[in-house]
Amino acid sequence: MEFIHTLGPMGTDSHNAALWWGKRNSISVVLHEEFMNIYRHIDKHRGEYLIIPAGYRNKENVGWVDLHFKFLEVNEVVDVFCISTQPMCLVENIDYNINGSIIHPATEVFLNSIPRLGKNNDVYYANSKVRAFDQFIIHKYRYCITSECNLTKINKVDQIKALKKFNPKMVWCVYKIGGM
Known part of the structure; x- marks a missing residue:
């Protein structure tokens, strides 16, 4: 079984986007309390997927672009899409x-x-x-x-x-x- 990692808990926009993408690709969703938990343990998730919104920013002001460039040699973009967040x-x-x-x-x-x-x-x-x-x-x-x-x-x-x-x-x- 393949997995896609994203921000939880259940009901987040990231969770909904991962469910949407995962369903189209028969992949199960794994939720994390914060994106940095995924990146801290990136080696454990090799071969799996990660979904993150381009608008992501955390309390330390680290955003998607920071993570994208920092992990450029580790992660490969395989898809990009646009959907509405929850109102x-x-x-x-x-x-x-x-x-x-x-x-x-x-x-x-x-x-x-x-x-x-x-x-x-x-x-x-x-x-x-x-x-x-x-x-x-x-x-x-x-x-x-x-x-x-x-x-x-x-x-x-x-x-x-x-x-x-x-x-x-x-x-x-x-x-x-x-x-x-």
Whole structure:
């Protein structure tokens, strides 16, 4: 059986893209808590696949292009495609404890597009939009950018309001780890 590695948990855009690509190619998906875990153990995954969005960026500001060039001699691009992400939204918790935002670093550009949040908004980062939303609920952050489908996980919908919606498309890169 062949495997494709990507960012989890279940429900991330990376997971959905890997399922889409894997289904077309009869490949099973392996989820990781962060992309850097895949790269740290790249030798263990030789001969398998990796899917990563071109818009990827982590808390340390390492992005797809950094990883692409750093691992150029290890990974070979075998496919590139463009599909929509899940609809995203900026949500506000009316009953917040932390006057800040919890987001995935790649979504910071959307947060910065909302002028009224301004300089009084501390930004905290999670490894995925799914994890950001989990932290938003648990720790009661004021703002979060998450996939719209995550809103179905909550009971207190009257305390959470969607402020802005985003519908981006994403370019996805599929690599064969260790080349062809």
